[in-house]
Amino acid sequence: SSQFKNVDILWKDGSKKPGFRKSGKLYLRVVSDNCRPKKLWSSLQEACSAFTDLIDWGRSQPDSVADVFHGFGVDAAWNCFVN
Numbered sequence: 001s002s003q004f005k006n007v008d009i010l011w012k013d014g015s016k017k018p019g020f021r022k023s024g025k026l027y028l029r030v031v032s033d034n035c036r037p038k039k040l041w042s043s044l045q046e047a048c049s050a051f052t053d054l055i056d057w058g059r060s061q062p063d064s065v066a067d068v069f070h071g072f073g074v075d076a077a078w079n080c081f082v083n
Contacts, residue, residue, distance in 0.1 A: 041072065
């Protein structure tokens with residue numbers, strides 16, 4: 001069975017100011033039922049290896065402090081919260 005329960009490809013609209021081109025960003029929402037904590041992020045990166053050069057990994061991150069905690073541990077979550 002797959003470690004990913006669901007993967008949604010979504011679009012978030014960018015600036016709606018007059019005079020600007022409509023912009024936005026494409027992003028993934030990934031849900032896993034059986035991936036161990038601290039493994040989901042590395043598993044996701046591995047699963048995306050075929051097109052990894054198209055992903056801006058510097059801007060890629062979990063959605064919340066709780067997601068950071070589950071993906072990277074308490075130290076990373078604390079740093080995310082403080083910053």
